[in-house]
């Protein structure tokens with residue numbers, strides 16, 4: 535069993551050097567996005583989006599095609615990124631490749647982790663696509679970014695710490711604010727024409743869950759599996775976060791390397 539003290543230590547180690555990144559200020563595009571998110575994401579909203587996207591019948595396309603849609607998307611929730619999300623995808627994958635040149639699966643996770651942002655192409659507002667996630671159906675921890683705007687939520691102060699959940703119920707049983715993490719996790723879970731392991735699907739599902747993985751909140755809901763997921767997410771997060779500072783060249787050789795490994799791990803079109 536991981537003790538809170540150890541979790542905090544892991545978090546501190548993972549936060550080293552993040553002081554220039556993730557600075558959230560008032561009256562910025564990020565502030566307005568989170569304000570809308572906090573006013574509109576409710577427990578019932580999450581349930582309805584999971585129901586709507588659960589069967590994956592919006593469209594069919596290959597993973598390559600989905601990745602290319604991110605050429606047209608700049609994440610408005612991210613104070614550290616002003617380039618199309620596809621650049622961030624290659625930067626993250628390349629940073630992983632430098633450290634783990636043999637681990638193609640991990641490189642692919644870097645490449646595709648944000649592909650769920652194709653939700654924007656179905657007309658979803660950014661507050662239902664991007665940004666840090668948090669749990670609906672229980673108290674909002676004060677470490678949530680722009681916490682004050684949660685006072686505009688119809689569910690502010692509605693629940694106590696456990697709310698609708700049981701202790702150690704497991705993260706998979708929580709209704710987490712809807713966005714690209716949950717969407718892509720569901721797509722990869724429902725489509726079986728790929729070779730990605732469940733361990734990495736969980737990394738995708740929880741990579742934006744900063745109040746949990748970086749602030750140490752919600753540990754009372756964690757089960758045994760979540761302890762492993764936390765380690766995996768923190769390991770991944772270093773590449774996701776710090777790659778934003780990398781000045782790398784994404785030329786045709788880089789692109790064709792990733793096209794080749796995607797073809798090894800995925801076959802045919804996926805249902806989205």
Ligand SMILES: [Fe+2]
Pocket residue numbers: 647648714741742
């Ligand atoms: Fe993301």
Ligand SMILES: [Fe+2]
Pocket residue numbers: 622647648774
């Ligand atoms: Fe990312």
